[in-house]
Amino acid sequence: MNKRCGKCIIIGLVCLLIVLHHDIWNWDNKDPVFGFMPVALAWHAGISIGASLVWYLATRIAWPTFDDDEPTSSMTSEDA
Template identity: 45%
Template structure:
């Protein structure tokens, strides 16, 4: 179940990233950051947060045990 949730969330993130292609706001956030770059910057942080949650709740501990067996 955890694997399925991780896969679904991963593809939701990928779809969200592809959707940023449509976002063509030319505003400057904080007066200097192009909005388009800002969106992707936030996306990078969200991606890191996603992998952080995966590492907390869906880490493949059994793989480690399997690797240690002779």
């Protein structure tokens, strides 16, 4: 998979997370998940886990390439 395609997938998944984050369908739901966790909390904890998975995927398929071996400059251009 090329990097451009990877970036498109990550952008799509982040947009999906943002849509899922606005869970208007859970607004009035007071049935606790696992018997104790408010839905408003459980759903968004799930969003946190989802975000972590998406960012893991991003590091695999959309990570930018840098030349880590470039020499470190000690001067800004204006100093020069």
